[in-house]
Amino acid sequence: MPNPKRRHSKSRRDKRRTHYKAVAPTTSTCPNCNSVKLSHAACPDCGYYNGRKVISVE
Amino acid sequence: MIHRRVGRKLKRTASHRKAMLCNMASSLFQHKKISTTEAKAKELRPFAEALITRAKHALQREQQGQLPTGQVIDIHNRREVYKSIRNKGVVQELFDTIAPAVATRPGGYTRIVKLGTRRGDAGKIAIIELVDFAASRDGIIRTRRKKTTKPTVTKSAPAPMVVTAVEEEVIEAPVADVVEVPVEVVEIPEEIVETPAEVEVIASNSEDVTAEVEITSPAEEVIAEATPESSEVISDEISTDESPEEPKAEA
Ligand SMILES: [Zn+2]
Numbered sequence: 001m002p003n004p005k006r007r008h009s010k011s012r013r014d015k016r017r018t019h020y021k022a023v024a025p026t027t028s029t030c031p032n033c034n035s036v037k038l039s040h041a042a043c044p045d046c047g048y049y050n051g052r053k054v055i056s057v058e
Numbered sequence: 059m060i061h062r063r064v065g066r067k068l069k070r071t072a073s074h075r076k077a078m079l080c081n082m083a084s085s086l087f088q089h090k091k092i093s094t095t096e097a098k099a100k101e102l103r104p105f106a107e108a109l110i111t112r113a114k115h116a117l118q119r120e121q122q123g124q125l126p127t128g129q130v131i132d133i134h135n136r137r138e139v140y141k142s143i144r145n146k147g148v149v150q151e152l153f154d155t156i157a158p159a160v161a162t163r164p165g166g167y168t169r170i171v172k173l174g175t176r177r178g179d180a181g182k183i184a185i186i187e188l189v190d191f192a193a194s195r196d197g198i199i200r201t202r203r204k205k206t207t208k209p210t211v212t213k214s215a216p217a218p219m220v221v222t223a224v225e226e227e228v229i230e231a232p233v234a235d236v237v238e239v240p241v242e243v244v245e246i247p248e249e250i251v252e253t254p255a256e257v258e259v260i261a262s263n264s265e266d267v268t269a270e271v272e273i274t275s276p277a278e279e280v281i282a283e284a285t286p287e288s289s290e291v292i293s294d295e296i297s298t299d300e301s302p303e304e305p306k307a308e309a
Contacts, residue, residue, distance in 0.1 A: 031200040041172040042185075051199035052192065054171045054185055 066097050079105045080142045086168075087143065087152045091187035099170045099186040106186075109139055110167045113157040159190040 027036050030043040032051075042049035047057040068075055078098075083106045085092050094102070116132035119125055125132060136149055143149050160167050169192060173183045 031198040038172070038174050041174050044174060046197075048197040049171050051195040051197040053197065054187075054193070055173060 066101050068097060068101065080144065082106075083109060084143050084145055084148050086186060086188070087148050087156060088145075090191040091185060093173070093183060093185045096170075096172060096182040096184040099184045102186060103168050103170065107165065107167050109142060109152065110156060110160060111165070112139055113153045114160055116153060117157040117161060156188065156190075160188075163190065 026039045028039045029035070030037045030046060030048065032043060032048040033046040035043065035045040037043040037045070042054045045057065047053050047055040068078070070078065079102060082092065082094065082098065082102050086102065086106055087109075112135055116135040119132050119135075120130070131153075136153060139152065140146070140149050143152065156167075167189055168186055169189050170184050170186050173185060175181060176183045
């Protein structure tokens with residue numbers, strides 16, 4: 001079986017990982033209360049989605 | 059190669075999965091609205107709606123007197139449903155309360171709304187609710203922008219002239235109420251081309267109270283334009299789940 005000839009240094013490992021990035025979730029503004037919310041999801045601030053109150057928020 | 063394999067396993071054996079769906083359907087019929095994971099909600103939807111349809115048809119048979127002689131209620135269908143809903147009170151609720159409420163609704167009795175992720179495992183949570191027992195629309199409804207309406211226009215072959223003409227008008231006048239009308243016009247012809255007699259029913263089922271009144275006249279225009287091609291346009295989108303109404307954040 002083929003095997004690695006040389007150990008990869010920490011530098012090489014870390015350079016490979018520079019492309020691992022977290023992606024910010026897509027957000028939109030709530031038409032009801034204008035706060036930022038996830039797209040296609042109920043607003044956690046006012047509980048509305050598409051003009052309808054779907055969850056009660058304290 | 060994963061082809062033609064339907065449904066999620068939800069990391070359960072077949073019996074466990076079936077039992078879970080039965081329990082969830084029971085809870086849904088009892089409480090009218092339950093919160094669960096997105097995947098489970100999407101699996102529950104067809105399972106629960108099949109039971110509701112059975113109850114609805116049973117109600118029709120009872121009302122039209124199509125039962126075997128001597129029967130007043132559709133005992134057979136109730137027993138078939140009882141196989142899944144192992145609770146007589148909930149079966150009664152389904153047949154006596156839910157079935158009459160959905161009697162005029164042509165499928166799509168449930169709605170799934172995503173709620174985001176839960177703390178702990180970041181699982182996607184959604185609520186699934188019975189449409190006819192849900193809260194009414196009292197909040198602000200997002201109006202669509204040109205970006206989102208365009209693909210719908212190109213898809214619907216009938217009367218592209220009419221739709222684009224109205225659309226351009228709307229873009230210049232950014233009034234919230236005006237935008238709502240042409241949006242409905244785009245969708246209505248797809249659903250009603252085959253049965254123009256049901257215009258009223260579908261319009262009321264679109265659950266858009268504000269648009270309901272305003273639809274009638276523009277929709278009839280579109281039907282008139284659409285009739286030559288009626289055989290080609292067959293809609294298979296009869297679901298209450300809202301079509302992508304949320305416009306994407308502009309890039
Ligand atoms: Zn909000």
